[in-house]
Amino acid sequence: MRADRILNRERKEKLPAPVLMVAATFLFATMGMCVKFASAEYSTSEIVFYRGLVGAAIMLVLTRTHGLTLRTSLPSLHFSRSITGVSALGLWFYAIGELPLSTAVTLNYMSPIWMALMLLGGSAFLGGRGVDVRLACTVLLGFAGVVCILQPTMEHNQLWAGLMGLLSGLLTAMAYLQVSALGKAGEPEGRVVFYFSLCSIGAGALVTSLVSGWHVHTLKGLSMLLAVGLLATLAQLLMTRAYAIGRMLVNGSLQYLSILWSYFYGVLLFNDLVTGLGLLGMGLIAVAGIAAARLRQSITPANSINTAPGP
Numbered sequence: 001m002r003a004d005r006i007l008n009r010e011r012k013e014k015l016p017a018p019v020l021m022v023a024a025t026f027l028f029a030t031m032g033m034c035v036k037f038a039s040a041e042y043s044t045s046e047i048v049f050y051r052g053l054v055g056a057a058i059m060l061v062l063t064r065t066h067g068l069t070l071r072t073s074l075p076s077l078h079f080s081r082s083i084t085g086v087s088a089l090g091l092w093f094y095a096i097g098e099l100p101l102s103t104a105v106t107l108n109y110m111s112p113i114w115m116a117l118m119l120l121g122g123s124a125f126l127g128g129r130g131v132d133v134r135l136a137c138t139v140l141l142g143f144a145g146v147v148c149i150l151q152p153t154m155e156h157n158q159l160w161a162g163l164m165g166l167l168s169g170l171l172t173a174m175a176y177l178q179v180s181a182l183g184k185a186g187e188p189e190g191r192v193v194f195y196f197s198l199c200s201i202g203a204g205a206l207v208t209s210l211v212s213g214w215h216v217h218t219l220k221g222l223s224m225l226l227a228v229g230l231l232a233t234l235a236q237l238l239m240t241r242a243y244a245i246g247r248m249l250v251n252g253s254l255q256y257l258s259i260l261w262s263y264f265y266g267v268l269l270f271n272d273l274v275t276g277l278g279l280l281g282m283g284l285i286a287v288a289g290i291a292a293a294r295l296r297q298s299i300t301p302a303n304s305i306n307t308a309p310g311p
Helices: 002-012 017-038 044-065 075-098 101-108 111-125 133-149 156-184 189-212 219-245 248-254 257-269 276-299
Strands: none
Touching: 017 075, 017 101, 017 219, 017 248, 017 257, 044 075, 044 189, 044 219, 075 101, 075 156, 075 189, 101 133, 101 156, 101 257, 101 276, 111 133, 111 156, 111 276, 133 276, 156 189, 189 219, 219 248, 248 276, 257 276
16 A cells, blocks of 8 residues: 555645655766866855755745744754764765765765664664674675775875765765754754754854955856755655655665766766776675665655755
8 A cells, every 4th residue: 555655645746756866966976076176265164054045045935935934842862863863965076076076975985884883783782683694795785896996005185084984975874874863853854954054054154253264256156066966866866855745765875876977977077986896895885785774664665754955
């Protein structure tokens, strides 16, 4: 019956969930491309600030248009989720600026594998029925992909950026769990995104003022900053709708198309050199992430959450 309801909902939509998902992955990859261009003129904290500014403005208009309220009874939960998410976003943007675009995007897609590792650790800590061998294998496969990407031939500064990208994936996984808690508490996603955007504004402004300083705008730089905010927000809305009307496992698999789009952007626009071992690592992480999402849903279907890219 549940599958029939999903199919009926998809038929009523002008665009089916897979089409929305593919469009969202393309927009996310395009956002990454804009971040890389913007990083040549602005610091990471500035990009985070303007991404939050545009996102907050869009969500404010949307919520007011639909007659929704932004008041919340869970400020502390919003604050902790936002701090985690903004930290993940900043590390990811830093990695995008320092690494080949597809490499930075792939490392952020480690989040489903990190969540699988958390599930394994939680089960062992609570004295569960034992380690799920299949889930453990997906974790090992994902980290084998990381080893391939962070190969010893990387320059030292790239290795540091790679570790920051890897950490962004871990923090993103933690942010997903906090978003899940907010959803179970009845908080709509628009409200979650709005407070996340506010935190991005505050954190970005604070770090920029104290550390990096503000840069003078150019037409190209300003257009890139605006594009980052618009593309990120639109992509998130499309992906949210795809998860609402479509099958989670199909959407979870299609989201890895962002790596492919990012690879083409990197090669065509930034002359990124991706080695065969690096491509193997991307493939291993994609396969492991899809497998981890599928296994996690079969193990804990009631707690499955949206594993969309980015914090």
